[in-house]
Amino acid sequence: MEMIGKSQEDIMMEIRDTNLNYLMLSQQMIRTDKVSAIYRLGVNQDIADLLEGLSNSQLIKLASSNVMLARFRFDDKAILGMLTSHTKGYAQALAHSSILMAGQAVEAIR
Known part of the structure; x- marks a missing residue:
């Protein structure tokens, strides 16, 4: 393609x-x-x-x-939605998505 x-x-x-x-x-x-x-x-x-x-x-x-x-460090539609949101609560959404991503496992050598 x-x-x-x-x-x-x-x-x-x-x-x-x-x-x-x-x-x-x-x-x-x-x-x-x-x-x-x-x-x-x-x-x-x-x-x-x-x-x-x-x-x-x-x-x-x-x-x-x-x-x-x-x-992408996330496969979660909710996190992507938070990062692309342009509402009044953007700073809060950004902080929340950062917290969620910080909780994800880091890449490891396999």
């Missing part, structure tokens, strides 16, 4: 670029404040340590995967 106006090669290049940006940002966050990065990225200590230690060539190689490395 091809997206209108985008070739498969274009999509793969965008995935690679997105992956590389995600990995570089993740590494920067981890190096700046590991505890906060672990929470914000939804990863565990082991994954954070691995990301922190990757060389530039390893980042590029990992980014070249044909799948998105970043993913």
